[in-house]
Amino acid sequence: MTQQPNVIADLVADGDELDGLISGLAAADWATPTPAPGWSIHHQVAHLAATFRLAALAAAKPDAFRAVASKLGPDFDANVRAAMAEFVAEPPESLLERWRTERRTAERALGSVPLDQEVPWLVRPLPAGVLAAAGMMELFGHGQDIADALGVQREYTDRIGHLVGFAVRTWDFGYLARGRTPPDTPFRFELVAPSGALWTFGASDAVQRITGPAADFCLLVTRRRHRDDLSLEAAGAEADAWLDIAQAYRGPAGPGRRPGQFAPARR
Numbered sequence: 001m002t003q004q005p006n007v008i009a010d011l012v013a014d015g016d017e018l019d020g021l022i023s024g025l026a027a028a029d030w031a032t033p034t035p036a037p038g039w040s041i042h043h044q045v046a047h048l049a050a051t052f053r054l055a056a057l058a059a060a061k062p063d064a065f066r067a068v069a070s071k072l073g074p075d076f077d078a079n080v081r082a083a084m085a086e087f088v089a090e091p092p093e094s095l096l097e098r099w100r101t102e103r104r105t106a107e108r109a110l111g112s113v114p115l116d117q118e119v120p121w122l123v124r125p126l127p128a129g130v131l132a133a134a135g136m137m138e139l140f141g142h143g144q145d146i147a148d149a150l151g152v153q154r155e156y157t158d159r160i161g162h163l164v165g166f167a168v169r170t171w172d173f174g175y176l177a178r179g180r181t182p183p184d185t186p187f188r189f190e191l192v193a194p195s196g197a198l199w200t201f202g203a204s205d206a207v208q209r210i211t212g213p214a215a216d217f218c219l220l221v222t223r224r225r226h227r228d229d230l231s232l233e234a235a236g237a238e239a240d241a242w243l244d245i246a247q248a249y250r251g252p253a254g255p256g257r258r259p260g261q262f263a264p265a266r267r
Contacts, residue, residue, distance in 0.1 A: 007115065007129050007132045007133055007136075007162050008107065008110060008111040008115075008129075008132055010136065010159040010162055011107060011110070011132045011135055011136055011139075011162075012107050013159060014136050014139045014140070014143070014159060015103045015107070015139060017143070018048075018139055018143045018146070019100065021143065021146060021147065021150070021152065022041065022045060022096065022146065023096065025041070025092070027091070027092045027093070029041065029150075030042040030045075030092040030095075032149045032150070033149065034145040034146060034148065034149040035145055035148050035149070035224070035257060035261070036145050036254075037255070039145070040149075041146050041149055041150075042088065042092065042095065043084070043088060044142045044145050044146050045087075045095055045096070045099050045142075045146075046084045046087035046088045046090075046095060046099075047080065047083075047084050047087075047138075047142060048099060048102075048103070048138060048139065048142050049087045049095065049098055049099040049102045049103075050080075050083040050084045050087055050102075051083075051135070051138050052099075052102040052103045052105070052106040052135065052138075053102045053105070053106070054068070054083070054122075055106040055109070055110065055131055055134075055135055056102065056105040056106040056108075056109040056110075057109075058109075058119045058120050058121055058131065059106070059109035059110045059112070059113055059119050059128055059131070060105075060109040060112070062119060062120050065119075065120050066120055069120065069122060072122075076250075076251040076252055077251075077252065080251075087099075106135065110128050110131060110132045110135075113128045114128065115127060115128050115129030115132075116128075116129065119131060121134075122250070123250050130166065130169065132162070133162040133163060133165060133166040134166055136159070136160075136162050136163050136166070137163045137166055137167070137221075137222065137248050137249065138249075140160065140163050140218055140222055141222035141223075141224055141249075144219065144222065144224040145224065148224075148262065156194045156214075156215040156218075157194055157195075158193050158194055158195050158197070160193075160194070160214055160215060160218050161193060161199060161214070163218050163221075163222075163248070164189075164191060164199060164214050164217060164218065165201075166248055167217065167218070167221040167246075167248040168189055168201045168202075170248050170249075171187060171242070171246075173247050173248060173249065173250055174242065174245035174246050174247045174253070175245065176250070177245075177247060177250065177251065177252060177253050178245060178253065183238050185206075185207070185208050185236075185238050186202055186203050186206045186208065187201075187202050187206060187208045187209070187210065187238075187239060187242070188200070188201070188202040188203060188204065188206035188208065188209045188210070189201040189202055189209075189210050189211075189217075190209065190210070190211045191210075191211070191212065191213065191214040191217050192212070192213050192214060193214050194214065194215060199214060207235070207236050208234075208235070208236035208238045208239040208242075209234065209235040209236060209239055210232060210233070210234055210239055210242070210243070211232070211233050211235075212230070212231050212232035212233055213230075213231055213232075216230040216231050216232050217232060220232060220243065220246050221246045221247055221248040222247075222248060222249075223246075223247055223253065223254060223256040223257065224257060225257055225261075225262060226256065226257045226258060226259045226260075226261065227243045227244065228259040228260070229257075229259065229260065229261070229262055
């Protein structure tokens with residue numbers, strides 16, 4: 001499976017889906033706690049607004065992005081809080097409009113450059129299409145937190161294929177976040193899409209294998225579900241250990257979710 005050319009359109013669709021989830025909320029509902037400790041729905045949307053603003057800057061004004069990135073400190077969480085601060089300070093109605101503005105600006109900026117053209121990013125430059133997939137990862141993870149806070153059962157689509165591809169590309173992030181050296185052993189991923197299609201990555205003869213539903217895989221790598229609550233299977237000791245540390249983002253892993261915290265994902 002390779003990066004699909006419709007990644008920008010799918011990024012827009014995922015943003016529209018989240019917008020539909022939050023647009024009708026009463027002001028008081030924005031203070032609803034989410035499964036992320038200390039984060040309300042308001043915090044989740046503020047984080048997304050800040051992230052999409054950075055993505056727009058990276059694609060449209062790379063020099064300005066580099067100037068911003070050069071001022072970031074070594075404390076990842078402090079950087080996140082600082083980026084979110086102005087958005088967190090907004091009342092819900094204003095934050096909703098700012099989130100819409102930031103995501104539309106990012107969608108246009110990413111869509112205006114070739115998908116394979118590299119743009120600067122926080123760790124290393126990424127092709128614009130891959131950065132768009134990273135944006136979908138953010139929407140998936142934070143959108144899941146919001147859905148969980150509201151008691152909404154999400155309907156996953158094959159758009160998650162972009163996140164699956166991104167997570168396979170960044171399979172070593174879980175090791176790096178913990179100061180560990182990734183193994184040299186190749187992995188094979190065989191994942192079933194919501195449509196029933198089989199998505200495969202890696203050498204077909206690899207001993208270390210991860211298999212199961214692609215939606216469960218996305219919940220795992222965004223650390224929105226514990227592996228015990230998912231229908232993912234590992235063959236090989238390295239693959240089994242990877243299920244404990246998998247993440248598709250850089251920075252601290254965070255506590256993740258507890259076993260049994262949520263009902264098992266729909267199969």
